[in-house]
Amino acid sequence: MTSPLLTLPNPGALAMTVRAKAVVFEDERSRVLLDRIRQLAPSDATLLVTGETGTGKEIVARHIHEMSHRARRPFVAVNCGAWSESLVESELFGHEKGAFTGATTAKAGWFESADGGTLFLDEVGDLPLQLQVKLLRVLQEREVVRLGSRQPIPIDVRLIAATNVDLEAAVAARRFREDLFYRLNVATVALLPLRERPGDIQPLARYFLSVHAGRVGVAAPEITREATERLLEHPWPGNIRELENAIHHAFLVCKGHRITPADLRLTALQPKAGSVPPPPSGRAVAEPPIAQLESALLALFEQNRPDLHEHIEEVLMRTAYRYCNRNQLQTARLLGISRNIVRARLIQFGELAGSPRARSGGGADAPESGPISSGPCRGEGVEGEDDEEGRRGGAPRAVRAVRIGCSKFGLLMMLVKLKGSLDRAMAERGVKVAWCEFPGGTQLVEALRASEVDLGLVGEGPPILALSAHAPIVYLAAEPPAPEGEAIIVHKDSPIRSVADLKGKTVALNRGSNVDYLLMRALEEANVRYEDVNLSFIPPSGARAAFESREVDAWAIWNPVLSSVKDATGARVLRDGKGLAMNTAFYVGARGFADENPELVQVFLSEVKAVGHWANEHTAEAAELLASHHGMAKPALCAALQRRKFGMKALDAELVASQQEVADTFLKLRLIPRAIRVAEAQWAPPGGYARSA
Structure with missing residues (x-):
């Protein structure tokens, strides 16, 4: 059976984390570890997970929890080193109102929050000695006493502790209590450093490359044989998180869609000879980058300097721009923002000459309210003018373009792109089409919100999320409903026989997409609460791998992937x-x-409508065209096309009502922060233009 790939929940939201975000078990020594994890998971025994920083201790702890009988109960992760000594006791054990200055209300601690489930205490070796005594008592008595209270509160918690220091040496140095050590050391899971499990390096590298490529909507580049050899030779003192950083850097700077050894930028640091007990302060000597950043910020706060936010943003922007060899597009990718914002800030801070408001002609970085927006796409298409020209102070070359957002798994828009009819129609008007490919509709509307695309085709859910965030988007037209073109699927031999059986199971889906709404309605029909299902938000490409490797129990997906x-x-x-x-x-x-x-909107709608009619009449040809792009079997694409007939139509009262129902459902489940009125987002063309639909 394929070894699992484990990740933190929503790893894409942890761009600045210092933790490892993925663990695989391809190496033979890792497989032995996986067997031990599976052996220990079902019990309630306290576990001690050891390993160097960045080896994936939290991921392993989560996996143990998910394989235990507590899987449906909370998993609470706490970094003991992230709290000051004055706060950690209150955070762990809770406090009553008035227990100390500022305690205006009673608050449950982490132990109470994890009741019935698993509490993961990371960097337990950083706990002050006086709190080690209280932790020992909680483990012995199975109850907590909040600060300011004398009333014990019974708890049912499985404890998993983790550390990157040698606790036995810390005990010998009297920095860690011996009795607590024995209480924690009931069963151990020792994570090897990455250099000692080389069989995991290539799978992890491929995974991280696919993640970073997916975020910007492009295909993952090839890792050359020489680069692979360099990865295998490197000692990886920073372990998995260092590998991800190296792959991320290589992805940003590689040329020709190939990663070479020169792109990797590997550190010259060597692994430590052995784990060292923490110093008396309970902190490691070398702070991780985020901790160093926090220290620097605290120092700046003490200075009480004016315009601090602008100063920090300027330093961030200048440093990132120079790190990316003064390339605006790569700087935008590195920081996760649009290139329009990067360019505006660089002009503001004097790195580039010119003013975005002074230019004319609808250049590549014209303000979003300009007549033709042709800024960058996170995908293929127009990438904008050369940065070097901007540095010389010359005006950028004006490129009139319309940016079309599409999903790789959107049948109709892919056909429009592959046939090229829209490109030709726009070219007749002196306008170039920049195609911007995204993993799904959620990512596409986020690009619309960030003014990175102009037009696109999405499902029912994404526009609701965007409108709730005050995004200035409008509905232009719609395709006929295709309720059988989306579904919740399970493995053919799965014991899950109905939607009701999904309670406590893990379902993969693209967050906020059309299938997110399908899952909500299906669970409602089966009298299962949305929060009673474990949701794994993964774009389709990654979700397929998770489904086929049985890392998830079910998958909500649409055609043609379905x-x-x-x-x-x-x-x-x-x-x-x-x-x-x-x-x-x-x-x-x-x-x-x-x-x-x-x-241009009319041209767009007319051409898309014409391609839809062509696809309805020439299903086999359309499937063959798509197969060359998707890499999917032609019969599957034929089946998907036959199940969905295209026929663009203007929004009518029924469609607006259906979208309003989606919005109301999202609000009811608190997936959006405010109520919206879909009718207000219905586009009304100016006089003289009629909808092509």
Whole structure:
């Protein structure tokens, strides 16, 4: 059976974390470790997880929890080294109102929060000695006493502790209590450093490369044989998180879609000879980068200097720009922001000449309210003018373009892109099309919100998320509903027989997408609460790997991936959208672009509509065209096309009502922060232009 790939929940949101974000078990020594984990997981014994920083201790702890009988109960992770001595006691054990200055209300501690589940105490060796005594008592008595109270509170918690220091040496140095050590050391899981499990290096490198490529909507580059050899030779003193940083850097700077040894930028540091007990302060001598950043910020706060935020942003922007060899696009990717923002800040801070408001002609970084927006796409297409030209102070070359967002797994927009008819129609008007490919609709509307694309096609959920965040997007038109084109699937031999069986199980899906709404409705129909299902938010490409390796129990997905996976694996449909969700695809656009360029919107809708009619009449040809791009089997694509007939239409009262129902459901489940009125986002073309739909 394929070894699992374990990740932290939503690793994409942890861009600044110092933790390892993934662990694999391909190396023979890792497989032995996995067997031990599986052996220990079902028990309630206290576990001590040891290993160097960055080896994935929290991920392993989560996996142990998920394989135990406590899997449906809370998993609470606490870094003991992240709290000051004055706060850690209150955080761990809780406090009553008035227990100390500022305690205006009673508060439960982490032990109470984890009741019935698992509490993970990371860097337990950093706990002050006086708190070690209290922790020992909690483990012995199975109860906590809040600060300011004398009333014990019974708890049922499995404790998993972790450390990157030698606790036995710390005991000998009287920095760690011997009795607590024995209490924690009931069963141990020792994570090897990455250099001692080389068989894990390549799978991890490929995973991190796919993650970073997926974030910007491009295909992962190739790692050359020489670069692979360099990865295998490196001692990895920073372990998995150092490997991710090296791969991320290589992805940003590689050329020709190939990663070479020169792209890796590996450190010359060597692994420590052995673990060293913490100094008397309980802190490691060398602070991790985030801790150093926090220390620097605290020092700046003490100075009480004016315009501090602007000063910090300037330092950040200048440093990132120079780190990326003065390349605006790579700087935007590194910081996770749009290139428009990067350029505006660089001009503001004097790194580039010119003013974004002074330029004319709709250049690549024209403000979003300009007539033709042609800024960067996170994907293929127009990447903008050369940074060197900007540094010389010359005006950038004006490129009139319309940026079209598409999903790799969106059938119609991919056909439009592959046939090239829209490109030709726009070219006749002196406009270039920049195609921007995204993992799914959620990522596409985020790009719309950030003014990185102008037009696109998405499912039911993404526009609701964007509108709730005050994004200036509008509905332009819609495709007919296709409720059977989305479904919740399980493995063909899965014991899960109904949606009700999903309670406590893990379901993969793209957050905020059309299938997110399908899952909500299906769970409601089965009288299962949304929060009673473990959700793993993964874009389709990563979710397929997780499903096929059985890291998730079920997957909510849409065509053509749905048909492809069913054909390839024999997956069973647990519930499709029939009678639950319309599964309507909506054409959306940036409001400013649509209002100021109605002619281009009309061209876009007309050409897409024409390709849809062609696909309805030439299913086999359309499937063959898509197969060359997707790498999927032609029969699966034929099946997906036959199940969904295209036919663009204007938004009517029924479609607006269906979208309003999605919005109201999201609000009810607190997935959006405020109520929205979908009707207010319906685009009305200026006089003289009629909708092509």
